[in-house]
Amino acid sequence: MGPEKEYKKIAQDVIKGLGGKENIISMAHCATRLRLIVKDRDIIDDEFIENVDKAKGVFFTSGQYQIIFGTGTVNRVYEAMIGEDVSSTSKAELKEKASEQDDHFFKRMIRVFGDVFVPIIPALVATGLFMGVRGLITQPAILAWFGLTPDSISDNFLVFTQILTDTAFGFLPVLVCWSTFRVFGGSPLLGIVLGLMLVSPSLPTSWDVAQNVQEPLMFLGFIKVAGYQGSVLPAFIIGIVGALLEKRIRKLVPAALDLILTPFLTLLIALMLGLFVLGPVFHEVEILILTAVTWILQLPFGIGGFIYGGINQFIVVTGLHHALNLIEIQMLSDTGWNMVNAISSGSIAAQAGAALAVGLKAKSLKTKSIAYPSSLSALLGITEPAIFGVNIRYGKPFLMGLIGGAVAGFFARILDVQATGMSITVIPGMLLYLNAQIIPYIAVCVIGFGIAFALTWMFGFKEKTNLK
Incomplete structure (x- = not known):
């Protein structure tokens, strides 16, 4: 066939x-x-x-x-x-129809995060891989194999690699505004233009302002304005407001003037609100959120990693993991490193270990036929088959997977393992650690997998009934 x-x-x-x-x-x-x-x-x-x-x-x-x-x-x-x-x-229509059946505001917001950020992840995955490859080929030890040194790399080649690694994050508000307009029923093209305005070369860049290389523009003597390169939350909020503005304006403007007035008023009002009100406010909110999460993950003795590793796959079950994309994207944009990925990989490997233990201990061929491919899928970074198809159904294997994830997260922070990108984990995730971190990263995944497998084998699985 x-x-x-x-x-x-x-x-x-x-x-x-x-x-x-x-x-x-x-x-x-x-x-x-x-x-x-x-x-x-x-x-x-x-x-x-x-x-x-x-x-x-x-x-x-x-x-x-x-x-x-x-x-x-x-x-x-x-x-x-x-x-x-x-x-x-x-996605906007799907969200509205789902809301008719489920009016829980919190769940709707989680869906919105997923609908907005999932489509832009492939670009960020590619960028992370480019960062990993650049880190690999510019390592002195690797260059020495070919009789070269870092000074042997031409400036033009470095510029080429910077285009590959910096573009997506430099124009991140463009991606976010585009996707947000699309989800909220606005014109994606206007979202792109609004995002480009937020990173206009006429504005001092956010990075130069943060490093005191340039001063922000001052409006009315107290409003500081700079570009939003690498920002996520301000672009997300401005995109929502812009899309809703466009829809509202389109209803008020006569059809004969729609082509002229709707985009003009939408971009004018949205940019003014974005630069002078929403942008400054939510940029500060963004900084506070990132600071709080980073503080938790950097708690001494690996405590933060233990906590996050233990709840990571429970977060996947609730659907909250889409909202956490914002945190990872912002970490990468600000520092070039993602401390969440290794913890997530360890917790995902743990669910794979638990599912494999179920498959090996089960007598039912049907259980085995689900558990084995589900375990492999988890090792490739997709845990839903293992979680929903096997571990949660038997209960204890999922719990043992959470324990394995907690221990893996502990070691991820103790070893300070950080990725160059996001959204690919466990085996594919190794591409984000093509530097001195590859061995510690593999160790974190093996620890999560091994502990969950052992606990499930000894205590976490007893086949009472076949899977239905």
Whole structure:
């Protein structure tokens, strides 16, 4: 069976398990999950969908029925579903429809963070890999293998690498404003232009102001204005305001003048609010949040790493991990290092270890068939199959995974392991440590995996019933 026919069959099986096309209101997808709004949750055959080829688990949360397929696979399944005439929708529409079924404000906000930041992560992943590769090839020890020294590297080559590593973070507000406009129903093009205005070369850069190389512009004698290179939260808030402004203005402006007045007024008002009110306020909020998180993670004796490593995968279960993207992005933008990634990798490896222990101890072939690939998926950085498909179902393995993650997080901070990027973890995450940290990073992952595996093997799994 060719790939096209294979995914067509998967889509047809998913539709059948969901109760037919008439039960599907709308559909979208994130990096790993097919996300659907359905009319009747009760008629869905969860067991049938879990047995669909390439499906790694299902769960219902925040008003959405979510099927885990994994990175890359979910895109192909989504396209096949479109080919079967299933209604697709924008993330904004999906969010609104989910809100009709789940009006919990906090959950809606978590969805918003995911919808805004997930689409820009691939660019940041690539940037992190570029940083890792540059760090590797510029190491004196590596250069010495070829009879070279750091002085042998040409200035033009360094400029080329800086373009690869600095562009995404230098223009980060552009990415954030674009994605925020898209999610909140504004025109993405206006989001791009507004983001570019926030990093206009006419403004002193935020980095030069922070290092006292340049003075900020002064308005009205007390408002300090500078560019927002590398800022996340101000661009996010300004993007929300800009998108809502555009929608409001479009309703008030006569249709004949919409093309002229709507973008003019949207950009003018949003930029004024952004530079003079929202930007300065939320830049300070951003600094406070980052300072608080950094303080916690840098608590002495590895305490911060132990705490975060222990709760990291519980955060994934709640969906809060999307909100934490903001913290990692800001860390990388400010310092070039991400101290969260190694802790996350250790906690993810721990869930892999727990799932593997379940697979090895289980007598049920079905349990094994889910546990083994789920463990491999977790080692590649995707834990939902292991968490929802295996560990949480048996209860104790998930707890043992949290313990393994806590110990791994402890060692990550004791060893001060920090990544050059984000969003790739465990085995792929090694690409973010192509420097003197690669051995400590591997050690953190092995510790998390080994402890969770051992605890699950000894205390955390007793097969009473088969997985359903």
